Amino acid sequence: MKNKILLGLCCLAMPAHAQELIPMVQLHAGSFYMGGLGYNENFDEIPVHRVTLTKDFKMGATEVTNAQYEQFRPGHRALRGKNGLSVGDDEAVVNVSYDDAVAFCEWLTRKEGKTYRLPTEAEWEYACRAGTYWDYYTGDGLSDELCRNQTIVRDLKQVSLQVGKTRPNPWGLYDMHGNVEEWCLDWYGPYVADAQTDPVGYGTGLARVTRGGSHNTPHKYLRSANRMAMLPQDKHEMTGFRVVQADYPATEPLAQPVENYAVSQTKYSWTKVAGPVFNEPQVFVIQPQDGHTPFYTHNHQPAITWCDNGDLLAIWFSANQENEREMTVLQSRLHPGFTEWEPAREFYRIPDRNLTGSSLMRDSQGTLYHMNGVERAGDWQNLALTYRKSTDNGLTWSTPELVAPEHTVHHQVIQGPTILKNGWFMQACDAGPGGADGTALFISKDQGKTWTDQSHGQPLGEITEGGHGPVIAGIHAGVVQLKDGSLMALGRNNNIKGADGIPHMTMSLSKDYGETWEYHASPFPPIDGGQRGVLMRLNEGPIVFFCFTDHPQRTPEAQRGMMFTDRNGKQFRGYGLYAAVSYDEGKTWPVRKLVSDGKYRFLNGGAWTRFFEMDDHRAEPRGYMAGCQTPDDMIHLVSSRIHYSFNLKWLESK
Numbered sequence: 001m002k003n004k005i006l007l008g009l010c011c012l013a014m015p016a017h018a019q020e021l022i023p024m025v026q027l028h029a030g031s032f033y034m035g036g037l038g039y040n041e042n043f044d045e046i047p048v049h050r051v052t053l054t055k056d057f058k059m060g061a062t063e064v065t066n067a068q069y070e071q072f073r074p075g076h077r078a079l080r081g082k083n084g085l086s087v088g089d090d091e092a093v094v095n096v097s098y099d100d101a102v103a104f105c106e107w108l109t110r111k112e113g114k115t116y117r118l119p120t121e122a123e124w125e126y127a128c129r130a131g132t133y134w135d136y137y138t139g140d141g142l143s144d145e146l147c148r149n150q151t152i153v154r155d156l157k158q159v160s161l162q163v164g165k166t167r168p169n170p171w172g173l174y175d176m177h178g179n180v181e182e183w184c185l186d187w188y189g190p191y192v193a194d195a196q197t198d199p200v201g202y203g204t205g206l207a208r209v210t211r212g213g214s215h216n217t218p219h220k221y222l223r224s225a226n227r228m229a230m231l232p233q234d235k236h237e238m239t240g241f242r243v244v245q246a247d248y249p250a251t252e253p254l255a256q257p258v259e260n261y262a263v264s265q266t267k268y269s270w271t272k273v274a275g276p277v278f279n280e281p282q283v284f285v286i287q288p289q290d291g292h293t294p295f296y297t298h299n300h301q302p303a304i305t306w307c308d309n310g311d312l313l314a315i316w317f318s319a320n321q322e323n324e325r326e327m328t329v330l331q332s333r334l335h336p337g338f339t340e341w342e343p344a345r346e347f348y349r350i351p352d353r354n355l356t357g358s359s360l361m362r363d364s365q366g367t368l369y370h371m372n373g374v375e376r377a378g379d380w381q382n383l384a385l386t387y388r389k390s391t392d393n394g395l396t397w398s399t400p401e402l403v404a405p406e407h408t409v410h411h412q413v414i415q416g417p418t419i420l421k422n423g424w425f426m427q428a429c430d431a432g433p434g435g436a437d438g439t440a441l442f443i444s445k446d447q448g449k450t451w452t453d454q455s456h457g458q459p460l461g462e463i464t465e466g467g468h469g470p471v472i473a474g475i476h477a478g479v480v481q482l483k484d485g486s487l488m489a490l491g492r493n494n495n496i497k498g499a500d501g502i503p504h505m506t507m508s509l510s511k512d513y514g515e516t517w518e519y520h521a522s523p524f525p526p527i528d529g530g531q532r533g534v535l536m537r538l539n540e541g542p543i544v545f546f547c548f549t550d551h552p553q554r555t556p557e558a559q560r561g562m563m564f565t566d567r568n569g570k571q572f573r574g575y576g577l578y579a580a581v582s583y584d585e586g587k588t589w590p591v592r593k594l595v596s597d598g599k600y601r602f603l604n605g606g607a608w609t610r611f612f613e614m615d616d617h618r619a620e621p622r623g624y625m626a627g628c629q630t631p632d633d634m635i636h637l638v639s640s641r642i643h644y645s646f647n648l649k650w651l652e653s654k
Helices: 002-013 040-045 066-072 074-079 098-112 121-129 648-652
Strands: 024-027 030-034 049-053 057-060 181-187 208-211 228-230 298-306 312-319 328-334 345-348 358-362 368-375 383-390 401-408 425-430 439-444 475-481 487-492 506-510 517-521 534-537 543-548 562-565 571-574 577-582 591-594 601-604 611-614 626-629 634-638 642-647
Touching: 030 121, 049 121, 057 121, 066 074, 066 098, 121 181, 121 208, 181 228, 298 358, 298 634, 312 358, 368 401, 368 425, 425 475, 439 475, 439 487, 475 534, 487 534, 487 543, 534 626, 562 591, 577 648, 591 648, 642 648
Parallel strands: 298 626
Antiparallel strands: 024 057, 030 049, 181 208, 208 228, 298 312, 312 328, 328 345, 358 368, 368 383, 383 401, 425 439, 475 487, 487 506, 506 517, 534 543, 543 577, 562 571, 577 591, 601 611, 626 634, 634 642
């Protein structure tokens, strides 16, 4: 078989009729049981179901190589070696989208006069298993020769993607476990329990199936049963494809299951409350009750907005580990007049892709906008940016668009997007995965169709009082536009010492829409791990900043807490989540108040916060905050698990 592969590579200069471009392996019709045990994140591998393939077909002995693909698209040679991978003629081609792979198959069909296409998901698993039902066709694990740095990474290790160099499976197919992921024909969707004949998956969907796993990712994603998917337009160094030579199956595709869920489309009439209000804190992260929505142990990094029908819509990611691939984005709603949030439902998932970072925004016409990072694998360093919108209060959403398609730094979305006075959209993103990488600012001048990184990819550099740089000081930054059109931002880390000689949170100011920033010590204390503030302008005009007085583990004891004034005019030291209000565009912050009504509570803040006590001197000690303000002037602040609601009059009250 290896000689056949080498012959296929050598024959590229021969006439098309003399030799098939791609060495193929004959596979015979048969039946097998498709799927796996379905434990935890692998819920989509069940139910195991019997599949019958009624016709013989041929499958590429290896993944399509650079030399083979470039017969079709010579310009792709410029992508060889991107991020140090796939350099040689006989290495698997990568950086190809689903449409690129389909276009190659159509070209090869015309060239050779017989039908080439991508394999269906069922054909792929049938071929990979080769009559086995172990995790891998090799048994319970993979030998070293089949492994190519099978671990979670931020920076891809440069490994060989040369095809056909290891033992084939029992049916003569090489590199079915690892090397690179492989596009399949199907739209991704849930399995059905009924026996199927020549299945082709679903007729529509969000993402196309990929199979086999790749280099630089843990072993478990290389299993025969493991299911992955990608947005069809996505491409990166982990995914290529192999071809099938056979007619397209005539089977009718499945219809995606329709969730029996209604969202009111009646416009809500908001009524402002006359006096100060602080409502009882509520839990908004509630486990799904539908029996199929994934819900993991770590629920974190929320975003929130309001809808024209009066609903509050909150989203967050759910995962076992923040840098793993099982992550999904969930949603919940609080309907007007209700005090309890709905159980969670799935909002956005691209199977086996890390989705760290989400944002929600509403424009003046009621259109909702959602942005999300999408990793090529796990971790959260190399994200692409996706964008979609809804005109029906978030019931349905447009097809995701890759508005920043490169998987790179500067793409971890932060809640708090804003529409500037000139109509431009503004979205902040962490400039890197590190705690001191700062925040990059993206601007869209066409209502989200295209976005520009205002920093032009430049790193943060050194932070000094009065110094300048290309990005905001601090990760997870909140950004607000001032009345003179300039921008002000406050973030986590990259702190500057104040006049008192101790570190302060840095205030970043920009007069050119985020292309350059000037740094100054703010009056606020630094924050750290598990903490994210909110900076926003209120309907009434003032700017409000929600943050934390200290970090419970990393702030020196002498610097913990902040001085507040109680209702009797006495000073006290308080701890935890506070609000600061500015009436002069961030120059002074005369109103400072703990986000607590003084009532004793024992609460679970979720994620990194866990349990805490709340009373007249203590508020939530840490959490990832997100906020919005509804037309009734109520401020809605969510942490990693808890929803607070109050108004400016309460903040200003004694």
